[in-house]
Amino acid sequence: MKKLIIVALLVVIIPFLFVKIFVKTDEIKFKYVTNNIIRVKDEKTGIINEVPFEDYIKGVVAGEMPATFELEALKAQAVASRSYAMYQMTATKDREYDVLNTTANQVYLTDQELKENWKEEYPEKINKIKEAIAETSGEYLTYEGKVINAMFFSTSVGATENSEEVFVSALPYLRSVDSKWDEASPAYTDTYTFTLEEFYKKLNLQYNQTLTIEVTSKTSTGRTRTLKINGTEINGRDLATKLNLRSNYFDIVQNENNVTITTKGFGHGVGMSQYGANGMAKEGYKYDQILKHYYQNTEIKKN
Numbered sequence: 001m002k003k004l005i006i007v008a009l010l011v012v013i014i015p016f017l018f019v020k021i022f023v024k025t026d027e028i029k030f031k032y033v034t035n036n037i038i039r040v041k042d043e044k045t046g047i048i049n050e051v052p053f054e055d056y057i058k059g060v061v062a063g064e065m066p067a068t069f070e071l072e073a074l075k076a077q078a079v080a081s082r083s084y085a086m087y088q089m090t091a092t093k094d095r096e097y098d099v100l101n102t103t104a105n106q107v108y109l110t111d112q113e114l115k116e117n118w119k120e121e122y123p124e125k126i127n128k129i130k131e132a133i134a135e136t137s138g139e140y141l142t143y144e145g146k147v148i149n150a151m152f153f154s155t156s157v158g159a160t161e162n163s164e165e166v167f168v169s170a171l172p173y174l175r176s177v178d179s180k181w182d183e184a185s186p187a188y189t190d191t192y193t194f195t196l197e198e199f200y201k202k203l204n205l206q207y208n209q210t211l212t213i214e215v216t217s218k219t220s221t222g223r224t225r226t227l228k229i230n231g232t233e234i235n236g237r238d239l240a241t242k243l244n245l246r247s248n249y250f251d252i253v254q255n256e257n258n259v260t261i262t263t264k265g266f267g268h269g270v271g272m273s274q275y276g277a278n279g280m281a282k283e284g285y286k287y288d289q290i291l292k293h294y295y296q297n298t299e300i301k302k303n
Contacts, residue, residue, distance in 0.1 A: 036052070036053040036054075037050045037051060037052055037053060038050070038051055038053050038056045038085060038089065038098050038099065039051075039092075039096070039097040039098045039099075040056060040097065040098070040099055040100075040101050040108055041096075041097035041099070041100050041101065042101050043100045043101060043102045043104065048096060048097045051108075053085070054133060054137070056085065056108060057078055057081055057082050057085070057133055058126075058129055058130060058133055059108045059109050059110060059111075059114070060081045060085070060106045060107065060108050061074060061077050061078050061081055061129050061132060061133065062109055062114055062125070062126070062129050063106070063107035063108055063109040064077060064081065064106060064107050064152075064274070065077045065274055067118075067125035067126075067128050067129055069274075069277075069278045069281070070278055070281035070282055071128065071131065071132055071281070072280075072281035072285065072286055072287045072290065073274070073277040073278040073280070073281040073287070073290065074128065074129065074131075074132035075132045075135055075136050075287035076272065076277050076281075076287040076290040076291050077132070077152070077272075077274065077277070078132050078133045078136045078139075079136050079139050079140060079141060079150075079287065079291055079300065080141070080150040080152050080271070080272050080291065080295075081106055081150075081152075082136075082138075082139065082140050083140040083141040083147055083148055083150035084105075084106060084149065084150045084151065084152075085098070085099060085106070086140055086147045087147050087148060087149045087150065088105060090147065111126075114126065136287065137302075138302045138303035139300050139301070139302050139303075140300070140301055140302075140303070141173075141291060141295055141298045141299070141300060141301075142298060142299050142300075142301050143172065143173045143295075143297065143298050143299075148171075148173055148295060148298055149171065149174075150271060150272070150295060151163075151174065151268070151270045151271035151272075152271045152272040152273070152274060152294075153266065153267025153268050153269060153270065153271065153272075153273060153274065154185065154187055154265075154266035154267045154273070154274050154275060155182050155185040155187045155188055155246075155247075155265050155266040155267065155273060155274070155275045155276075156179040156182045156221075156265055156269055156273040156275075156276055157182075157221050157222060157223065157247070157249045157264045157265040157269065158178075158179060158180060158182060158183075158221070159176055159177065159178055159179055159221045160175075160176050160177050160179055160221075160269055160270065160271065160272075160273060160276075160294065161176055161219055161220075161221060161223065161268070161269035161270050162174070162175055162176045162219070162220060162270075163175075163270050165219040165220060165223075165225065166219065166223075166237070166268050166269060166270050167268075167270065172296070172297065173295045173296050173297060173298050174270055174271055174295070174296075175296045176220055176221060177293060177294060177296065179273045179276035179294075180276075180279075181273075181275065181276045181278070181279020181280055181282075181283075182265070182273055182275045182276050182279065184275060184278075184279055185266065185275035187246055187265070187266035187275075188264065188265070188266075188275075189262065189263065189264050190245075190246050190262070190263045190266075191260065191261070191262050191263075192243065192245060192260070192261045192262075192263070193258055193259070193260050193261075194243070194258065194259045194261070195257060195258055195259075196209070196211065196254070196257050196258065196259055197257075199211075199243075199259040202242050202243055203229065203234065203239065203242055203243070204242075205229060205230065205232060206230075208230050210230075211229070211230065211252075211254040211259065212228075212229070212230050212231070213227060213228075213229060213252050214227060214228040215227045216228055216233065219269075221249070221269070222249055223236060223247065223248045223249045223265075223269060224236030224239075224248050224249070224250060225248075227239070236248035236250075237268075240263075243261065245261060245263050246263050246265065246266040246267070247263050247264065247265040247266055247267060247268075247269065249263060249264040249265050249269075250262065250263045250264075271294060271295065272290070272291070272294035272295065273294065276294070277290045277294070280293065288300055
């Protein structure tokens, strides 16, 4: 009888010990307690959800930066995204929502979407994202005591842009800085080919067998601000949007009935380069050093 009891106990205990030792634990649980919420509008459905603020930052970091990036880069992204969201919230008091869940503001993915995207990798990846957020909990960037508009993008052309050369306002913390690490990005260069007819159609221009390109103004890093196509002036960013190019740093060449466009960089180029941040992290820079490089003369504050 004793032998039977011992055997029964072993049958129960051994699998339990195996699970405890060899099977990975569930995802990290946040230790913070907060009542702060942010109103997130789903651009597809129009539904507005109230999301706990740090949970929102988790969904943004996961949606905006690969979880395979260095932890220090993810931490820099967490602080930048937190700052950007806070900045938006100060400007939306009279609006029904604070942010959209797309690149119009910041890409935000729900837990369900992340589980569908990552599948069996979800626990490992979400833990890494949560670690980055927990280690920067409540931290945000300020300039002269005010939270900043912490813009960011994927890949620079070797340097970031002055804010007024891409948008309207000249912000003192969004200055052009070196970003030599971006060549590692798979989006650093790209090539697109269109038929001549397709090219004109997408730009709402009249067809002409002869294509004449004249760049009329560029940013300090070489992005096209304005150009003339067969005499018609076009904004460089508008052209990039209509042709679905990765950036407005481009070179356009006609090859008989085709148009070939070569681009450099990915995104608007203002603020923190995500691939630049990852490159800096690989060289040993800490997240605060990364942030202070891309956001000039700012300070990190904590709630």
